Amino acid sequence: MKIAITKPELMNVAAADGEVYIGGSQEWYNDGWHKKAGCGPVAASNIAWYIMRKQGLSPDYLNLINEMFDFVTPGIKGVNTSAIFIDGVLRFASENKMILTPYVLEIPKKKDNRPDGFALMDFICNALNIDSPVAFLNLSNGTVSLLENWHWVTILAIDPETMMTDIIDHGKMITIDISEWLNTSMLGGALVYFI
Numbered sequence: 001m002k003i004a005i006t007k008p009e010l011m012n013v014a015a016a017d018g019e020v021y022i023g024g025s026q027e028w029y030n031d032g033w034h035k036k037a038g039c040g041p042v043a044a045s046n047i048a049w050y051i052m053r054k055q056g057l058s059p060d061y062l063n064l065i066n067e068m069f070d071f072v073t074p075g076i077k078g079v080n081t082s083a084i085f086i087d088g089v090l091r092f093a094s095e096n097k098m099i100l101t102p103y104v105l106e107i108p109k110k111k112d113n114r115p116d117g118f119a120l121m122d123f124i125c126n127a128l129n130i131d132s133p134v135a136f137l138n139l140s141n142g143t144v145s146l147l148e149n150w151h152w153v154t155i156l157a158i159d160p161e162t163m164m165t166d167i168i169d170h171g172k173m174i175t176i177d178i179s180e181w182l183n184t185s186m187l188g189g190a191l192v193y194f195i
Contacts, residue, residue, distance in 0.1 A: 003128045004157030004166070010053040011046065011133075011156065011168065013061045021171030023049070023154055024065055034069060040079025041068040043135040043152035044089050046168065047194060050133055051098070068092060078150060082106065082190035085135060085152070089194065100194040103127070107188035109139075114188065117163065117179045124158045124165070124178070127193035135192045136167065142184025146174050155191070 005011075013021045023046040026038035034041075045065045052059050072079055072088030079085050086102045093100045105123040107114055115123075127134045134155035141147035148169070156173075157166040163179040 001161075002157045002159050002166075003125050005050065005128060005133055006131045007050075007054065008156055010050055013049075013171065022173050023168040023171060024061055025170040027170065028062060028065065029069070033074075037074035037078045038065070038069060039148075039152040040074060040085055040137075041065055041072040041088075043154050044068050044072045044085065044092070046154040047089070047133050047135060048092065048096075048098075051100075051194075054131070071095070079152065080137075080139065080150065082137060082192050085137070085190075085192055089192075093194075103193050103195070105191045107182065107185070107190060109186075109188045111183075114182065117182060120178065120182055120191075121158065121160055121163060123191055124155060125160060127191075128155075128158065130195055132193040132195055137189040137191070138181065138185065139187035139189045140185045142181055142186065144176050144181045144184070146176050147181065 011022050024042045026035055026042050029035045029038050042065055045068045071092040082104045124134055136153050136155050138147050138151050141149050153167040153169040155167050163177055164175055165178040167174050
């Protein structure tokens, strides 16, 4: 049985073209660098969007991703650490009178130092059980072809028995086997959620 955020419909973004997307896409930025490096700010925006909409607020999604880029700002290597991501989200939250506490699970490059699949599943389930989407940094996709390397996505649901995980990326829902990623990623990454 899947564990998921309670109101996935709040992740829907109605675009000017009439399409409804699930979360946002870095392709929506106007600037070329933003389009190339904007996955971190978009994942942060997805989380902020969900929190704000649960509170009854109606932010404009395009304004949100553009504002978030000023807080979760990619450097030459993008937003390649959880620390950069968390710092930016907390500064955004402070500026917008939100109080957030971050939780992070680092997935080291060295496979012997990584948490096992149970710890990974528990981390994701803990977040989803308190209705918090999870930002997922994937530095290397391993054998999971649906994931892009060096990329942030947002986790909305997981099946604890199969580890099949629903993520949103580029405004669409994708299902991946996150245990396959854990076992085959060459560089690891991180998972982050906020309460």
